[in-house]
Amino acid sequence: MNGIEALPPLRVATAEQLTWDDQAELLVVGFGGAGACAAIEAASRGLSVLALERFAGGGATAISGGVVYAGGGTPYQQQAGYSDGSEAMFRYLRQEVGEAVSAATLRDFCERSCEQLAWLERQGVTFEASVPPHKTSYPTDQYYLYYSGNEAVPAYAEQAPPAPRGHRAKGPGMSGASLFAPLKAAALSRGVRLHSQCEVRRLVLNERDEVLGVEAWQLPAGSRAARWHGRLARWATAIHMYAPALADSLRVRLRRIEQVHAERRLIRAERGVLLSAGGFIFNRALVRQHAPHYLAGLPLGTTGCDGSGIRLGQSAGAALARMDKVSAWRFINPPLAWARGLIVNGAGQRYCNEEVYGATLGHAMVEEQGGRAILILNKALVREALRQVGPGKVWQFQRLPVLINLLFNAKRATSPAALAERCGLPAVQLEQSLAAYNRAARGEVADAFGKSSAMLASLEQGPWYALDLSFDSRLFPCPAITLGGLKVCERSGQVLNDSGAPITGLYSAGRNAVGIASNLYVSGLSLADCVYSGRRAGAHVATHTSLETA
Structure with missing residues (x-):
């Protein structure tokens, strides 16, 4: 399954050249974990936020295990009787994160970990201190705090005192839905608007290469096409792990509905556009280009993990990094x-x-x-x-x-x-x-x-x-996700061009961008990075002046 290529940007001299159908200070492209966290952060700082989501929202976050990697002495670690500090967390993660981000950024991530977990709780996410008796890939509903990586493996424990840092959101079954639902509710309660079944196909740039807004295509709300699109999207996600070929055929039908029935809308971003549309594991052409030895794996994620956000960034001159980094589970x-x-x-x-x-x-x-x-x-x-x-x-x-x-x-x-x-x-x-x-x-x-x-x-x-149990086993398919994406400034989340300069008005977060989880995967690290990078971008947009409109 290969997502369509992003169109070349629509270029204008000034924003006033166009008649905009809608506008907001921050446009969020992709309303999953990172997009929701960015939206909440920006809205809490007084910005108007509009989220544009090709499906219903949630992305890979909503179907995940809902595990947030957190440490440094969280309340749940303490309740379970485990001692942990930000230095121990940093020393362990340095072994996993490698050079994906700077030591300063990783240290900041670790030092702010307890606060990030508390922030999630303020949005309505709940956690618990119950620890399973044995190491497991994912605990049953009895347990919500566990060793989600290599912390207790002797070679790693020699470098940093081990502690369980996998904080699973409290809820039945796979906890991703229990993590995303309160984030979505918190965003909407703060005035964030959400346009679902709305796909961004290209960016709008001025003559100085500043991002002014987007060209999006949305299915008419309540239409028969929108209803069928919603059903097919849900079915494709539900059956993908068991019948990937059938799921791909449903995605072809999804794309046909979008191409025939979606309506064009120009939407102005007064301060910035955030790309948070996920990774690219479902874009087999991109995987073949950057990490061909991972093609035999079973793509893990949702239909939206097709590299569309990465392609949008590229169309504006963004640099890519770590695109060869794929995690096989x-x-x-x-x-x-x-x-x-x-x-x-x-x-x-x-x-x-x-x-x-x-x-x-x-x-x-x-x-x-x-x-x-x-x-x-x-x-x-x-x-x-x-x-x-x-x-x-x-x-x-x-x-x-x-x-x-x-x-x-x-x-x-x-x-x-x-x-x-x-x-x-x-x-x-x-x-x-x-x-x-x-x-x-x-x-x-x-x-x-x-x-x-x-x-x-x-x-x-x-x-x-x-x-x-080899990688290409048909009886034991090996799930795989991508970890690379757009290069961003580690202080702001601004997207960088090939010269290392920020592209004005363009941000990225989550698996759309290079981040904490862009080297070796650890359960919960990607979601923790969504919170960290999403909030970082939302805060930076809110503290900087709006783009020129004339």
């Missing part, structure tokens, strides 16, 4: 038993600590091992895994892949050599990998990859099983 816990096995590549060599966060494993799998990941278990771990995914113990989306892969994707053998033959692996190398792993499990040597002793399991007793 190869989670093997739950069940915990799977993480106690060992992962090998196509040469039968072990290459990682299996207890690491799923995106860390996915990065190693795609970037370093040609996409190969073969999980080796024995009968005892298989039985343990089945017990751990029993009814009521994990989410259905966690249980089904385990059962499907144990039933239809498991090769069994009575010796490691026979297992290697069945999998097309070098027998000697697989036997050596197993032998080294077993020595560490018995406590004879330290594990070569630093795995915790509690997560090691001796695999001396067979029979043995191999599950091919």
Whole structure:
């Protein structure tokens, strides 16, 4: 699925040359997590805000797990009995964030973390201090605070004292809806206007390359076309993870409705336009251009994650960065038993600590091992895994892949050599990998990859099983999201051009832009960055003078 290209900007000498259909001081293009936070911040500072949303609003935020990465001693960490500080948070995140943002920006993010969480609570988002007993990719409805990254993995804990920082919004099921709903309500209560089913197709610039507004196309409210568009959008999102090809066919119909029935509107931005339309994982042409080795992954997000906001920025001369950064999510816990096995590549060599966060494993799998990941278990771990995914113990989306892969994707053998033959692996190398792993499990040597002793399991007793969990697996699709986007000023959120200068009147936030989460993914970091970058842009627009209108 490839979003349409952004049109070249509409260029005019002055804003007064055009007859505008609407106007606001801040136009927000894409009303998801980042857009909502920017709108609230700007409106709370007295600005008029109009949000333009191609669908109903919420974006990837609303279908996410609703996890906000926060630390430094939040009330929930304290209630759960965990000590944390902004320095420990900074030292851990520096290992994940790398050079995506400056050390000063990351430190500011960490130092303001408690305040950001309190700000979300003032908007109506609720959190809780309940912590699950074991590491998991996503906790059940009993738990709302958890280790959402690699904090407790020994190699990371050596650099920074670990603490759970994944603050999941309180609510049933996947908590993204419970996070976004109060943000939307808070924005509307502050006077933010929302035009849904309204797609921005190009920017309006003056002769000095300042952004004056947008050309948008909106479906007539209440029309039959709008109703069908809404249904198709909901259906495409609901079925995408299970039937991506069918979802893509629905998106083609969505685009046809927009092209035939949408009506043109010119909308003036008196102070600025914020691009917060998400990433580009659904734009396969962009993925092929910037990160082709991630094409085999299952795009994760919503139909709006098609790079449209990035293309709009490019049309105004914006620079791109970190477009090759894509996060592949190869989670093997739950069940915990799977993480106690060992992962090998196509040469039968072990290459990682299996207890690491799923995106860390996915990065190693795609970037370093040609996409190969073969999980080796024995009968005892298989039985343990089945017990751990029993009814009521994990989410259905966690249980089904385990059962499907144990039933239809498991090769069994009575010796490691026979297992290697069945999998097309070098027998000697697989036997050596197993032998080294077993020595560490018995406590004879330290594990070569630093795995915790509690997560090691001796695999001396067979029979043995191999599950091919490689990136291109059809029975265990690997979700992927993009992390790069428009380059922005880290103090203001203003979009930068190729010379590093800000484009007047243009801002970006969330996954539309490069930010805190644009290196290695950690659960909750992207949503936390949406809050941080959205509020940053909203505040900067409010504290600077309006664009010239003559």
